[in-house]
Amino acid sequence: MATIEASGLAIEFPLYHHNARSLKQRILSSSRLRLRKDEDNRIVVAALRDLTFTIGSGERVALVGPNGAGKTTLLRTVAGIYEPVAGRLRVSGEIGSLIDPAAGMDNLLTGRENVVLRALYRGMTEAEGHALAEDVAGFAGLGDFLDMPIRGYSAGMNVRLAFAMATALTPEILLMDEWFLAGDAEFMVKAEERLSRMVTDAEILVIATHDTTIVRKWCTRAIRLEGGRITADGTPDEVLGAA
């Protein structure tokens, strides 16, 4: 069973070192920024503070909140990109992440080659990799571009390829930043079908988004982050207010 459990989770990013003294004082005195001095006298920004939550199988969770609230940082932390400075994070289940545009793709290889490589990496045979490439190509609507190097793809094509690949390999936990859904309307409909199929069967979706339509339509739960803290956690209606 896939689960994500966080307890007292904190993430900080160092901003300045010892030598930037006067700037440091000025910045520290600004109450709008969530900055503090750490043990090594560095100024750090507290990106996530004391987060405690559990996400279980079958949940589709939206991370909502204003710019800089910590949504992407939380996705990246769950993906294992950032190491917590305090607290505990336990993730069980295989992760697929749609957070960074071309992460894990080789620009010089074609779309097909990228899919086959990813499949081999996941322990599939070459034949299975080629079958997967057909599935991905069909879904992503890449046509002949499948056999072109992906450095020649448009931004939208890259998104379609990455989305099709991540969802074709059905991770147990799918982490997604909203820009992956910034495709055209037709793609949105297909993407929604594919995602709901993926998450109906005891899988987890965590999506960072500003789009309340996505939250209400796709998600079973919303977590609001503000200034790096959780300020609300409940059904989309509870967190966003009834429409």
Ligand SMILES: Nc1ncnc2c1ncn2[C@@H]1O[C@H](COP(=O)(O)OP(=O)(O)OP(=O)(O)O)[C@@H](O)[C@H]1O
């Ligand atoms: N690599 C980094 N180095 C330094 N500070 C960072 C880094 N990544 C994020 N931060 C800071 O952490 C805080 C949270 O940023 P994050 O990108 O997670 O917010 P967000 O909720 O995803 O915002 P948005 O809605 O604008 O995408 C911000 O203050 C940001 O400046």
